[in-house]
Amino acid sequence: MNRDLICIICPRGCMLHVEEQNGELCVSGNACPRGKQYAIDECTNPLRTITSIVRVSNREDTMVSVKTANPIPKGKIFDAMEKIRAVSVEAPVKIGDVILNDVFGADIVATKDVE
């Protein structure tokens, strides 16, 4: 492993360099320890929250916005999107309502009320 990445934890945006040495990840370029942790997480198990929309079947031209209740593995983003695209919901919907259970370790929840 030999990777360059920008730290996004704070606005300083350090340029981080990650190298594997004797089976361990060595991080350089970080001005603080949080940068090191970020680099290791990004290289071993990057996670992302995804947000999208789901059609409301009983309301004309109405979408409800949704998100993964917690971050999911970055590599599963498109698989998760496929599952989200395949569903629709019926109004009323409340913020926090679960629209889909356990999509790669996260529930898909509504982020908007639809009456």
Added chain:
Amino acid sequence: MVQHDIVIIGGGPAGMAAAVAAYDNGVKDVVILDREEDLGGILRQCIHNGFGLHKLGQELTGPEYAAVYKEKVKERGIKVFYESTVTAVSPDKIVTARNREGILKIQAKAVILAMGCRERSRGALNTPGTRPAGVYSAGTAQKLMNCEGYMVGKKVVILGSGDIGLIMARRMSLEGAKVEAVCEILPYSGGLNRNIVQCLEDYGIPLYLNTTVAEIHGTKRVEGVTIAQVDANRNIIEETKRYIDCDTLLLSVGLIPENELTREAGIAISPVTSGALVDENCQTSIEGIFACGNVLQVHDLVDYVSDEAERAGIGAVSYVLGENKGSISVATKAGKGVRYVLPQTVHTDSGKDTALFLRVTEPFGKVRFTVTSGDEILATAQRLKAAPGEMEKLIIPAEKLARVKEEIVVTLDELN
């Protein structure tokens, strides 16, 4: 004519926070007018997360952030006039609006302007070529996709790398479109690092700096664009022209405060921020008329919009109740390295610590900001990095402010 103590124009995050702050600080007769059928403003279409980290201590999506404030407005029973477009504000604070029932005229004691901003359109850009369908401003595309579920295109080029452009690059990719490129005419992106990483790098979308769209091709629908690098004077370098096949061009080329009403009221506008000139309570050049949020200065973080709106709300309450907020004022000025400072005037005898907000002219490494008045240094602050995309806040302590007699200047020095 109906009368209300405080009339707020615009029910986005700024208008809602101003209304709540005004109510909580002692003026209950507060009303909000919005041209849409719901509160929330731009947040209604910003379905991504990243809102509220500073203000609410949690990471919310736009609609969730809006819902927090909608609930506060509702709890307090603040009256909202929906689908009511304000067409005029007079210097003596008569607000005229048009809605389904006809014309509504309100005599206000204080008015808070919170109309937000709009996107620069293609007209402002001067891109040569045809005018085919498939050219959208990024915000319009965001609204079509996120509110109406309408997919705007399959092969996309985005001009402008501010946060809205970056967010849309990811959004379109998630929905299965191929984003061919994001072009930025400047040598740097105005967007947050976080968005460059999570919206472009995650999806393998190239960002071309010093690059613009030189030509748009296609007669009925966009068929492609010619992109090209620009020199230091932003002139196109002919040899670098390159054709990219696409059916959609999104423009994310900047926001302009929506100040037609403000201008018509005769309120003085800053040529730099394109928003009203204000004091530390967000009061404009007309007493009793306040401005906050994107109509005052284009913000990148909604959290700061809410803070600013609270100051405007409290300022309006003081005005309505006839409280003294100070009578001696001095001007502020942007010195070396600083593009603008807001507020443009500050009361020196308010007895309060006073915050200055500013933006720098270009990206810098390590810098020190110095706030001076004559020979006296009022405040200093160091930053490891400064970028035009990030608003800075500096605080002048009340006791130092009280001694100020001359213009307050903020300058930036680069440190090594």
